[in-house]
Amino acid sequence: xxxxxxxxxxxxxxxxxxxxxxxxxxxxxxxxxxxxxxxxxxxxxxxxxxxxxxxxxxxxxxxxxxxxxxxxxxxxxxxxxxxxxxxxxxxxxxxxxxxxxxxxxxxxxxxxxxxxxxxxxxxxxxxxxxxxxxxxxxxxxxxxxxxxxxxxxxxxxxxxxxxxxxxxxxxxxxxxxxxxxxxxxxxxxxxxxxxxxxxxxxxxxxxxxxxxxxxxxxxxxxxxxxxxxxxxxxxxxxxxxxxxxxxxxxxxxxxxxxxxxxxxxxxxxxxxxxxxxxxxxxxxxxxxxxxxxxxxxxxxxxxxxxxxxxxxxxxxxxxxxxxxxxxxxxxxxxxxxxxxxxxxxxxxxxxxxxxxxxxxxxxxxxxxxxxxxxxxxxxxxxxxxxxxxxxxxxxxxxxxxxxxxxxxxxx
Numbered sequence: 001x002x003x004x005x006x007x008x009x010x011x012x013x014x015x016x017x018x019x020x021x022x023x024x025x026x027x028x029x030x031x032x033x034x035x036x037x038x039x040x041x042x043x044x045x046x047x048x049x050x051x052x053x054x055x056x057x058x059x060x061x062x063x064x065x066x067x068x069x070x071x072x073x074x075x076x077x078x079x080x081x082x083x084x085x086x087x088x089x090x091x092x093x094x095x096x097x098x099x100x101x102x103x104x105x106x107x108x109x110x111x112x113x114x115x116x117x118x119x120x121x122x123x124x125x126x127x128x129x130x131x132x133x134x135x136x137x138x139x140x141x142x143x144x145x146x147x148x149x150x151x152x153x154x155x156x157x158x159x160x161x162x163x164x165x166x167x168x169x170x171x172x173x174x175x176x177x178x179x180x181x182x183x184x185x186x187x188x189x190x191x192x193x194x195x196x197x198x199x200x201x202x203x204x205x206x207x208x209x210x211x212x213x214x215x216x217x218x219x220x221x222x223x224x225x226x227x228x229x230x231x232x233x234x235x236x237x238x239x240x241x242x243x244x245x246x247x248x249x250x251x252x253x254x255x256x257x258x259x260x261x262x263x264x265x266x267x268x269x270x271x272x273x274x275x276x277x278x279x280x281x282x283x284x285x286x287x288x289x290x291x292x293x294x295x296x297x298x299x300x301x302x303x304x305x306x307x308x309x310x311x312x313x314x315x316x317x318x319x320x321x322x323x324x325x326x327x328x329x330x331x332x333x334x335x336x337x338x339x340x341x342x343x344x345x346x347x348x349x350x351x352x353x354x355x356x357x358x359x360x361x362x363x364x365x366x367x368x369x370x371x372x373x374x375x376x377x378x379x380x381x382x383x384x385x386x387x388x389x390x391x392x393x394x395x396x397x398x399x400x401x402x403x404x405x406x407x408x409x410x411x
Contacts, residue, residue, distance in 0.1 A: 002177045003176055003177050003242070005172075005176050005239050005240070005241060005242065005255065005257075006239065006241075006250075006255050007238070007254050007255070007408070008088075008091075008250045008251065008252055009085040009087075009088040009089025009090075009091070009236075009237065010084075010085055010088055010236070010253065010354070011080075011082055011086070011187070011234075011235070011350075012084070012233065012235045012236065013056075013057055013081050014231075014234075014235070014340070015054060015055055015056060015231050015232070015337050015340075016031050016056065017057075018055065018061075018080075019057075020354075023350075023351075024351070024362075027333060027336060027363070028360060028362060028363065031336060032053075032216075032335075032336055032365060033054070033056065033231065034229045035052075035215070036211075037050060037052055037054070037193070041195045042195075044195075045195045045199065048199075049201075049207045049208070049209055051211060051217065052193045052338065053229050053230065054193055054231075054232060057080075059073065059077065059080060063076055063080065067079070070135070071140070072108075072109035072135045072136060073191030073232075074107075074110075074111075074189045074190055074234075075144045077190070077233050077343070078141035078142075078187060078189035078236070079148055081187055081189070081233075082103070082145045082148065082234075083148070085187070086185065088238070089250065090248075090250060090251065091183065091238070091248070094183060095182070097152050097153060098183065099150070099185070100151055100153035100154040100155070100180065100181035100184045101145050101149070101151045101154070101155040101156065101184065102156045102157075102171040102186045102187075103142035103145050103155075103156075103168060103185065103186070103187045103189065103236075104142075104158040104159065104187070104189075104342050104343075104346070105157065105159060105342040106159065106160075106162055106192075106342025106343075107192045108138035108140065109136035109137065110136075110191070110197060112132060112135040112136040113132075114194065116128050116132045139157040141157070142156060153175070153180060153181040153184075156168075156171055158171055159342070160400065160404065161341070161399040161402055162341050162342065162396060162398035162402075163397055163402035163404040164188050164341075164342035164345065164396075165187065165188025165346030165349065165396065166394065166395075166396035166406055167261055167396075168188055168345075168346065169186045169239070169259055170260070170261050170404055172184035172256075182241050182244045183239070183240040183241075183244065184239050185236060185238055186239055187234060187236035187237060188340075188345055189233070189234035189343050189346075190231075190233070190234070190340050190341040190344075191232045191233075192341060193232050197230070206227055206228060207227045208225075208226050208228065217229050218335045218366060219366035219367065220304065220305045220310055220335050220366075221303065221310055221332060221371055221374050222305075222366060222367050222369055223369045223370070223371050224368070224369065225305045225306065225307060225310065225371075226305075226307065227305065228305050228306055229334075229338035230338060231339050231343075231344070232340060233337075233340055234343050234347070235340075235345075237346065239256050242255075252411050253356075253357045253411075254408045254409060254410055255409040256406065256407075257288075257291065257391070257408065258285045258286065258287070258288030258289025259406045260280075260282075260284035260404070260405050261402070261403065262277045262278075262284065262403045263400075263401045264277035264401030264402075265277075266401055267401065269399050270308060271312040272401070273308075273312055274312070275314075275315035275316030275319060277401060278313060278316035278395070278397060278405075279315075279316040279320050281395075281403040282316055282320035282393070282395070282405050283320050285393060289391065289409065291407065293320065294324050295391040296321060296324060296392070296407075297328060297329065297385050297386060297391065297392065298328060298330075298331070298352070298355055298361055298393075299317065299328055299331070299392070299394070300348045300352045300355070300362070300392070300393070301313055301330055301331065301395055302395045302396055302397045303332035303334055303364075304339050305332075305335065310374060313397070314373075314375075314376060326377065328376075328377060329377060329379050329385065330376045330378050331351070331361050331363065331364055331379050332364040332367075333348055333364070335365045335367070345394065348394050349406060349408075352408050353408055355392055356390060356392050356408050356409070356410050357410070359386075359387070359390075360384055361379050362379070363380055363382070364379055365380070367380055389410060391409050392408050394408070
């Protein structure tokens with residue numbers, strides 16, 4: 001019997017709140033984090049998309065000037081979220097050799113990389129900062145969190161596009177079950193609201209161009225959906241072996257009961273229209289959690305608001321859950337937060353854990369005319385979950401055909 005793993009700490013900095021309590025309250029109200037970007041580079045580069053879901057709380061308001069200067073924005077977000085999660089866990093005395101980090105990103109230090117390139121071109125190599133490489137490397141967030149906590153059981157960086165944050169939880173669960181760690185700080189961070197990624201995503205027709213109404217742009221499952229909204233921030237979760245948590249009298253939010261990772265091997269950007277890889281991931285996560293489809297009452301869906309992306313997830317959910325899907329409350333929280341890329345799975349995991357713990361689910365906004373080919377029970381107003389033993393799942397899918405799913409149980 002594998003070790004039971006529980007969630008004891010939560011942290012986040014997002015477009016709808018700079019900490020978990022604020023984010024959670026806004027997710028239940030249906031607050032949009034999308035707004036026009038007030039930066040000179042939007043006009044300078046004549047970007048076709050002029051809005052995004054930026055983090056509500058600037059890192060400079062949380063970190064010291066010295067700290068912030070030595071970190072890429074993605075790492076800043078990771079440190080902020082992980083510190084909140086660590087405080088929330090209440091861990092004080094612990095064995096540093098039994099604490100690990102699994103902190104993901106989809107893109108990494110894009111601001112540092114491109115700023116350094118601009119500096120090199122304009123001012124020459126002597127003006128490129130000595131800290132450039134440590135700041136731009138994708139493992140920067142995991143390394144910074146490891147240093148901050150003194151985590152010596154390993155610092156890992158899953159990089160699986162938009163499945164990265166969820167894959168970090170998959171890795172963290174394995175580290176504890178295998179006996180390599182007792183506690184793991186898991187999460188994902190991203191800070192890619194930069195002219196180059198925006199231009200690139202816009203070029204591939206992936207972003208919504210509703211520039212005049214940014215708060216209405218992210219609309220999963222709606223017939224008028226026309227692309228996702230770029231978001232930024234981080235989510236963090238402290239997971240630990242149940243016996244470790246009980247020994248210190250920890251407050252437990254829920255059990256990380258099962259996870260899974262699969263690959264489509266279909267296309268570099270498009271999901272398999274038959275949802276085959278996602279279906280296998282969903283079924284494998286339920287099997288790993290030792291639960292049945294009939295136990296699932298809530299799904300925090302990947303639901304990016306793209307015309308081609310939303311339907312295959314429905315197909316996969318139907319294949320994995322069957323008739324039970326009619327009884328499942330579905331939340332598409334990217335309608336509020338935008339798409340945080342490599343951080344999205346971690347932020348959505350925080351929301352999924354809280355949904356189970358509070359027996360309440362976040363709402364989906366901007367669903368005015370639901371696509372008849374996606375007949376899900378999408379939550380658009382306050383909804384309570386049933387009493388008794390319940391299971392909630394969170395899905396993440398990424399470019400490259402990455403599929404990652406977690407299953408959370410009440411305790």
